[in-house]
Amino acid sequence: MRRGITDAQARLWWGGFDGGYIGMLDPRQPAGREMKLYAVPFPYFFPYDAHYDEQGYTWTGGIYADRVARLSVETGEWDFYLLPFEANIRDINLRPAARGGLSGLWIGHTHQALITLVEPLAR
Numbered sequence: 001m002r003r004g005i006t007d008a009q010a011r012l013w014w015g016g017f018d019g020g021y022i023g024m025l026d027p028r029q030p031a032g033r034e035m036k037l038y039a040v041p042f043p044y045f046f047p048y049d050a051h052y053d054e055q056g057y058t059w060t061g062g063i064y065a066d067r068v069a070r071l072s073v074e075t076g077e078w079d080f081y082l083l084p085f086e087a088n089i090r091d092i093n094l095r096p097a098a099r100g101g102l103s104g105l106w107i108g109h110t111h112q113a114l115i116t117l118v119e120p121l122a123r
Contacts, residue, residue, distance in 0.1 A: 003049040003091070015047035015060055022050045022060050022071060038071055041078055045069070051094040053103035061089030061107055068092070068105055068118050081118050088112070095119075 001023065004014025012025040021037045028034075038058070040047055045062035047069070052058045058071045066087050070079045088110040095104035095117065104119040 002047075005049075005051055007052040008054055011052070013050040013052050013058055015049045017046050017048055017063070020045060020047070022047055022058055024052075024058075024073075038073075038076070040069060042067070042069070042080060048090045049092045051092060051105075053094055053097065055097055055103060057103065059092060059094060059103070059105045061087075061092045061105070063088055063090065068107060070105075070120065079120065081120070083107075083116065083118075085112070085114075087114075087116075 002015045002017045004012055006012050014023050016023050021039045024036045026034050042065060045065045047060040048063050050058055050060045056072060056074050058073055061068045066083050067080045089107050090110050091108040093106040095106055097103040102120050104117055107116045
């Protein structure tokens with residue numbers, strides 16, 4: 001487990017760096033059902049952080065993948081967004097969606113001294 005954050009439902013979301021997954025811990029669930037792991041279907045992605053956007057998506061960034069990813073928690077479908085440069089992503093911050101819009105993701109690049117905003121065009 002690397003970095004993570006709680007959502008409005010008091011669930012903890014984190015990046016499972018070594019295991020290639022995003023994790024979610026929901027303490028309100030019964031024992032044995034409180035944790036879910038979502039495998040990232042991209043080799044060597046190494047998710048470091050994860051944020052849930054309250055619209056049913058969880059965002060993460062990969063350290064060595066030069067991409068960010070968005071998981072639809074309901075369907076399990078992943079969307080990957082290739083960045084236009086090499087990126088070593090460890091910190092991400094959610095840009096909440098405006099009414100009727102989509103969330104975005106602020107990315108801090110560890111070695112490049114850059115900050116980038118990724119905004120999807122469609123659900």
